[in-house]
Amino acid sequence: MIRVLLADDEAMVRAGVKAILASDDTIDVVAEASDGVEAVDAAQRHRPDVAVLDIRMPRMDGLAAAAEIRRTTTETAVVILTTFSEDAYIAKALGDGASGFLLKSGDPRELIAGIKAVADGAAYLSPKVAHRVITELGAGPGGRMTRAAEAQQQIEPLTPREQEVLALVAGGLSNAEIAARLFLVExxxxxxVSAVLTRLGVKNRVQAAIIAYEAGLVR
Structure with missing residues (x-):
């Protein structure tokens, strides 16, 4: 059973999201919160597998709550569920360790798939968000070639097996799927995966995947 914390300042939104999650008998909403402070407290009390957070909440917004949850409750994966898809929000959320970023305007099945993915150790972005992240890979100081060279330097210390695992992480595979692909135990x-994240100096699988794309491990 995947234990979920749901945080949104609008009671009707929480009720709607909870109803969607109730349609899957492998997901259990164990706690709810109406602001970021409550979300952090609930995460520390209940230790859920996944925290689903809105961005715009009183007292502490979802991005700040995500960072605090990842700092204090490291076993809890974070999914941002919001109506706001600005690049700054996406970058901040992923930079602070969120494993998923979903839009409320998306298909409800995306929410269930996203929660299951991050609970299984993978990352999940809604298609619109994924497109923006991939598009952004070619932007920034120095352009694509400079970023590719920097990424290749980052992955150079990795062993061939670690690079292979990194490529599969970037392909969106969960730990269980990687284990099956490489004939390893989970x-x-x-x-x-832990060693790769540490050696790359990144906080989560999304950041690692971006480096893999920039380095040319994944096309």
Whole structure:
């Protein structure tokens, strides 16, 4: 059972999202919050597998709450569920360790798929958000070639097996799927993923995937 914390300042939105999640018998909403401070407190009390957070909330917004949850409740994965898809919000959320970024205007099935993906150790972006992230890979100081060269330097210290795992992470595979692909036990894959994140100096699989794309490990 995937234990979920749901935080949104609008009661009707929470009720609607909870109803969607109730349609899947592998997901259980164990706590709700109406602002960011409540969300952080609930995460620390209930230790859910996934925290689903809105961005615009009183007292502490969802981005600040996401960063605090990832700092204090490291076993809880964070999914941002919002109506706002500005690049600054996406970059901030992923930079602070969120594993998923979904839009409220998306298909309800995306929400269930996203929660299951991040609970399984993978990352999940709504298609619109994924398109913006991938498009952004070619932008920024120095352009694509400079960023590619920097990314290649970042992955150079990785062993061939770690680079292989990184490529599969960038392909969106969960730890269980990587284990099956490489004929490894899941615990070994978790160790590889942890080592890759540490050696790349990144907080989550999304950031690692961006480096893999820039370095040319994944097309």
């Amino acid at each position: 615990g070994t894959v978790k160790a590889y």
